[in-house]
Amino acid sequence: MNITFLGTAAAEGIPFPFCDCLTCNHAREHRGRNIRKRQSILINRDALIDPGPDLYASCAQLGMSLTELRHVLVTHNHPDHFQPVNLQFRAKGFRQQTDLPLLTLIAPPSVLATWDRFGSNDASAEISRVPFLPGDSLSVPPYRVEAIEATHIEEAMNYIIDDGRSKLLYACDTGLYRDRVWNALEAHRLDAVIMECTLGSRMSARTHMSVGHMKTMLDRMRLLGCIDDRTQLFATHFSHQQVEPHEPLSRMLLEEAGVQCAYDGMVLTLGEEHSA
Numbered sequence: 001m002n003i004t005f006l007g008t009a010a011a012e013g014i015p016f017p018f019c020d021c022l023t024c025n026h027a028r029e030h031r032g033r034n035i036r037k038r039q040s041i042l043i044n045r046d047a048l049i050d051p052g053p054d055l056y057a058s059c060a061q062l063g064m065s066l067t068e069l070r071h072v073l074v075t076h077n078h079p080d081h082f083q084p085v086n087l088q089f090r091a092k093g094f095r096q097q098t099d100l101p102l103l104t105l106i107a108p109p110s111v112l113a114t115w116d117r118f119g120s121n122d123a124s125a126e127i128s129r130v131p132f133l134p135g136d137s138l139s140v141p142p143y144r145v146e147a148i149e150a151t152h153i154e155e156a157m158n159y160i161i162d163d164g165r166s167k168l169l170y171a172c173d174t175g176l177y178r179d180r181v182w183n184a185l186e187a188h189r190l191d192a193v194i195m196e197c198t199l200g201s202r203m204s205a206r207t208h209m210s211v212g213h214m215k216t217m218l219d220r221m222r223l224l225g226c227i228d229d230r231t232q233l234f235a236t237h238f239s240h241q242q243v244e245p246h247e248p249l250s251r252m253l254l255e256e257a258g259v260q261c262a263y264d265g266m267v268l269t270l271g272e273e274h275s276a
């Protein structure tokens with residue numbers, strides 16, 4: 001499974017244009033991995049999680065097209081994770097010479113309601129919708145997708161994605177899992193975990209993760225046998241209000257939690273990593 005981080009920031013991005021905090025100012029001055037677009041990942045070339053506000057800019061910057069995209073999974077109904085216009089522009093009039101595969105839109109009912117409220121049309125966007133909720137699973141070859149309940153807003157989900165060779169847990173956005181979620185997770189042996197660490201080392205909250213909470217979650221996963229020393233661990237979805245620039249943040253995550261710090265353009269081939 002190839003995974004490309006299209007964006008690694010929380011709602012505001014880094015730098016947030018309406019902010020002059022140290023992290024935002026440092027990003028403007030030093031750029032590189034300090035610049036973070038809003039959170040989104042591409043799996044291989046055919047599955048995308050969270051088509052947020054920076055999707056087109058990320059693809060342009062990384063030289064990637066989405067013409068092979070077949071599955072879009074949405075975690076929850078927040079505007080930094082789902083922007084209907086990204087998929088509305090799949091309509092024929094916007095790409096007359098390009099044929100696209102039918103797209104499966106896997107999303108909670110609240111996200112599908114937003115899709116409808118923005119005047120979207122499934123037929124013209126060549127989309128087949130699949131209402132999805134925590135506890136649901138389905139097969140969209142080559143993937144098996146299972147949703148577990150996130151601790152964030154109503155209907156928010158994290159995804160377990162299995163391509164038959166490796167299994168990923170995508171844990172954005174969430175706070176500490178509720179007890180009932182651990183029963184569902186127990187059955188899984190994970191090759192990679194991508195977990196939000198919105199709050200860095202500065203604070204704790206119910207609906208987002210700090211490095212302390214991340215360690216708590218990973219310790220419990222280890223105890224249950226979901227992860228072991230071979231599992232690759234990544235932190236992402238950082239808030240400019242809570243984290244330092246990329247280098248000190250990377251050091252802190254590695255030292256305190258044994259976790260790698262994701263950056264925009266990072267590519268994982270489960271077992272390897274190199275820049276796009």
Ligand SMILES: Nc1ccn([C@@H]2O[C@H](COP(=O)(O)O)[C@@H](O)[C@H]2O)c(=O)n1
Nearest residue numbers: 010011012173205207208239240241242
């Ligand atoms: N405990 C928190 C929660 C949020 N933030 C900041 O707010 C932004 C939006 O949060 P959502 O819960 O709506 O995703 C987030 O990007 C953080 O910058 C926070 O600092 N502490």
